[in-house]
Amino acid sequence: MKLQQLKYIWEVAHHDLNVSATAQTLFTSQPGISKQIRMLEDELGVEVFARSGKHLTRITPAGHEILRLAGEMLRTADNIRKVAQEYSSERKGSLVLATTHTQARYILPAIIHEFMEKYPDVTLSLRQGTPPQIAQMVADGEADLAIATESIATYNDLVTLPCYQWNRCVLVPQDHPLTRVEALTLEALADYPLVTYVHGFTGRAKVDRAFAEAGLVPKIVFTAADSDVIKTYVRLGVGIGIVAHMAADAEEKDLQTLDASHLFEPSITRLGIRKGSFMRGYLYEFIEKLAAHLDRDTVDKALKADSRQEIEQMFEGLRLPSR
Numbered sequence: 001m002k003l004q005q006l007k008y009i010w011e012v013a014h015h016d017l018n019v020s021a022t023a024q025t026l027f028t029s030q031p032g033i034s035k036q037i038r039m040l041e042d043e044l045g046v047e048v049f050a051r052s053g054k055h056l057t058r059i060t061p062a063g064h065e066i067l068r069l070a071g072e073m074l075r076t077a078d079n080i081r082k083v084a085q086e087y088s089s090e091r092k093g094s095l096v097l098a099t100t101h102t103q104a105r106y107i108l109p110a111i112i113h114e115f116m117e118k119y120p121d122v123t124l125s126l127r128q129g130t131p132p133q134i135a136q137m138v139a140d141g142e143a144d145l146a147i148a149t150e151s152i153a154t155y156n157d158l159v160t161l162p163c164y165q166w167n168r169c170v171l172v173p174q175d176h177p178l179t180r181v182e183a184l185t186l187e188a189l190a191d192y193p194l195v196t197y198v199h200g201f202t203g204r205a206k207v208d209r210a211f212a213e214a215g216l217v218p219k220i221v222f223t224a225a226d227s228d229v230i231k232t233y234v235r236l237g238v239g240i241g242i243v244a245h246m247a248a249d250a251e252e253k254d255l256q257t258l259d260a261s262h263l264f265e266p267s268i269t270r271l272g273i274r275k276g277s278f279m280r281g282y283l284y285e286f287i288e289k290l291a292a293h294l295d296r297d298t299v300d301k302a303l304k305a306d307s308r309q310e311i312e313q314m315f316e317g318l319r320l321p322s323r
């Protein structure tokens with residue numbers, strides 16, 4: 001049994017059983033992957049994948065268990081490499097961040113720029129997706145950190161830490177009637193068509209809950225995962241926008257920003273780290289740049305915690321910074 005064979009079955013399983021796509025990702029040949037998978041199955045005496053002709057159709061029951069163990073072995077091997085890199089060249093390596101558009105566009109640029117100036121030999125890459133996709137990337141070892149607002153706190157394979165809180169604003173064209181109201185209300189917003197985030201993105205659940213608790217049914221006519229797309233459709237007159245306040249740009253003179261933080265419960269952006277990860281020194285530094293209260297000692301204590309409740313107790317009473 002070779003580590004490379006375990007890598008192949010893991011990647012094939014995570015490419016929807018598409019051997020061709022896996023070969024392209026790994027810069028190798030499709031026949032080579034198929035041969036190595038067959039060799040592994042022959043050695044183990046069981047099939048990892050069921051087949052119809054030459055095509056893989058599903059993962060077998062034995063395959064599911066083998067893949068689970070293969071994932072653990074691959075993550076352990078990755079940790080071994082990181083330990084070696086930390087002691088042989090502490091300022092070189094890679095950092096893969098999994099995050100949403102809003103975090104990548106409005107929060108991370110300054111942090112990444114500062115980090116890259118200090119660590120020019122660290123290759124940094126961003127992977128974007130939905131919060132569940134982001135959490136899974138880190139759980140599978142495809143990314144080092146998850147940065148998102150919604151549901152990553154529920155993933156058992158991740159240790160999640162609160163970074164900062166934020167709220168919302170309303171974007172309207174200049175001279176819109178809402179710019180002349182004394183106090184913005186949910187009732188006033190409910191009178192207009194709304195453009196906001198899709199479900200599962202950027203605290204959308206808090207928006208829905210606020211209207212529901214007020215007994216109102218908002219006219220949400222258009223949704224998107226991207227704050228810049230929402231702004232585009234506000235400009236087109238489709239509706240007024242409800243976006244994260246961090247996405248408001250004072251240089252956009254054609255739109256006016258109305259504070260809506262009194263209407264909605266604040267949301268918390270969280271950091272997700274895979275349990276059992278080996279933490280490179282520069283990874284701690286990046287985390288502390290993202291959230292100053294998450295210093296090395298705090299992160300280590302959270303990684304050693306026995307339960308999610310114990311981690312939450314660490315931050316009880318802490319006033320999170322606002323973005």
